[in-house]
Amino acid sequence: MASLKPKVAIIGAGIAGLSCAYHLAENDIPLTVFEKSKGVGGRTSTRRVEPSLSFDHGAQYFTVRNPILQSFVNTWENLGVVSEWKGRIVKLNNKEITGTEIIPRYVGTPGMTAMAADLAKNLEIMRGTKIIEVKHSSNQWILLDEAGIAYNGFDHLIAALPAPQTAELLANHPISKIASSTPMAPCWAVLVGFENKLEVPWDGAFIHESALSWVARNSSKPGRDATKDCWVLHASAEWSAHHLEDTPELVISQLLEAYACAIGQNLPAQFYKTAHRWRYSIGGSFINPTDLHDESIGLTICGDWVNGGRFEGAFLSGITAAESILKKVITLKD
Ligand SMILES: Cc1cc2nc3c(=O)[nH]c(=O)nc-3n(C[C@H](O)[C@H](O)[C@H](O)COP(=O)(O)OP(=O)(O)OC[C@H]3O[C@@H](n4cnc5c(N)ncnc54)[C@H](O)[C@@H]3O)c2cc1C
Missing domain, CATH: 3.50.50.60 (FAD/NAD(P)-binding domain)
Structure with missing residues (x-):
């Protein structure tokens, strides 16, 4: 056999x-x-970065429609591999919240590599x-x-x-x-830790009309160290393609500025910041x-x-x- x-x-x-x-x-x-x-x-x-400082810099969460994946998720939830992220996710357009998205979103614990x-x-x-x-x-x-x-x-x-x-x-x-x-689109990601908590009424936001397409308070996900205010910022596919060969330093400063601009307020000082380029992100x-x-x-x-x-x-x-x-x-x- x-x-x-x-x-x-x-x-x-x-x-x-x-x-x-x-x-x-x-x-x-x-x-x-x-x-x-x-x-x-x-x-x-x-x-x-260190035991209490981590960032999901690729996939942010996942959703489930298929029963086969759902049965894995049920098992993973029981094992503590996966948890539902109950963060507040909004749509942001020109400094205004234009919608709130409520669907079950799952994340790996303590990080997205868990699955x-x-x-x-x-x-x-x-x-x-x-x-x-x-x-x-x-x-x-x-x-x-x-x-x-x-x-x-x-x-x-x-x-x-x-x-x-x-x-x-x-x-x-x-x-x-x-x-x-x-074709698969590129994506520049900026990983940033703020010294003081950024005061915004969301944990994740889809951003329109900006160099950014998505921001997430990584530390709001279950199993992460919530005492540090850590964020992941993703540039839009168009912006990333246009700035593919920029230096990480330039990308960091431009995307932090884009976030400040998208919310109309200055960002707190940062104790950690770095950038990661995904040549092929989604598509x-x-x-x-x-x-x-x-x-x-x-x-x-x-x-x-x-x-x-x-x-x-x-x-x-x-x-x-x-x-x-x-x-x-x-x-x-x-
Ligand atoms: C920035 C970003 C944000 C995302 N956000 C989300 C999200 O919020 N929700 C969601 O559902 N999905 C999201 N995704 C997409 C999700 O991450 C992917 O759909 C999924 O992880 C793809 O899995 P895969 O196995 O198809 O490919 P990959 O994860 O790319 O796996 C391919 C593997 O092959 C390896 N490899 C490549 N070449 C070779 C070689 N020559 N020899 C040996 N090994 C090789 C690579 O190292 C890699 O480990 C995001 C992706 C990115 C990059």
């Missing part, structure tokens, strides 16, 4: 790669995940391993990393990467055309899963960008990718 099980390589330990790996591992499919960073989670990441860490805990993950080339030869996939090390003997390859990185890695395969025609559409799976060579693509973007899309795209392999295993058994 073991010979019917394909050996699977998954590139990328973001939420898509990990939900895929988790679902395959649950079904006893042998697999290895390759991740270029030391940590897992990709864009659901937390910058931990990835939980999915990853029993998986074989090659961390710090950037795959720079993949080849399909004699019905097997061979992966090459930056250090020139080759990983052989995989029957199936799953690419769980942002669209531009998928397009680059699979450039020789027709499936990569879908990826190369999917994507809904692509038919059959267009992302090439059975003839054992290749599947997943990631948020194939399923509407966002955490939930990424999670479900990973499950769908795993299902495409499991279906084949079940068919072979029958």
Whole structure:
């Protein structure tokens, strides 16, 4: 029976790669995940400056519509991996609050990496391993990393990467055309700690008519140190694209000024500030899963960008990718 099980390589330990790996591992499919960073989670990441000072600088929260993700969230809530963020979220236009958004928003605790860490805990993950080339030869996939090390003997390859990185890695395969025609917007993030509490009546705000598109009081999320007033500011996609090559110092000063301007008041002095550039933040559409799976060579693509973007899309795209392999295993058994 073991010979019917394909050996699977998954590139990328973001939420898509990990939900895929988790679902395959649950079904006893042998697999290895390759991740270029030391940590897992990709864009659901937390910058931990010191034990009591951390910032979710990528995904801010996630929402749930699908019952499969909801059942994971229920388990995660019981384990203390996830909590509902009950912060006040508003829309801000020209210094005025123009709306309040009340929907369940979930965050990882103590940081947004918590969900990835939980999915990853029993998986074989090659961390710090950037795959720079993949080849399909004699019905097997061979992966090459930056250090020139080759990983052989995989029957199936799953690419769980942002669209531009998928397009680059699979450039020789027709499936990569879908990826190369999917743009993903950049995002500059500023992480800032204020010496005194910023007096505003919200914990998160979608900002219109500004260089900023979103601001959040990170310290208002459950499980964070609420004694420090820590904020994450995200620039709009347009502003980020226009200022992609600015220095972090310039970005910090421009976005702090934009926040002061958006609320019409001076900001308190800052005890900490830094900037992070996401070259690929969000983007994507809904692509038919059959267009992302090439059975003839054992290749599947997943990631948020194939399923509407966002955490939930990424999670479900990973499950769908795993299902495409499991279906084949079940068919072979029958
Ligand atoms: C600034 C920002 C704000 C966001 N806000 C929200 C939000 O509020 N709500 C929400 O639902 N979503 C939000 N998102 C989107 C959300 O973070 C993503 O949809 C989701 O995390 C994508 O998961 P993924 O697994 O598809 O991709 P990723 O998280 O990008 O995972 C890909 C992984 O592949 C790795 N990798 C890349 N290339 C290689 C290689 N060659 N070899 C090995 N490993 C490689 C990367 O290091 C990464 O870990 C936001 C994203 C950003 C950046």
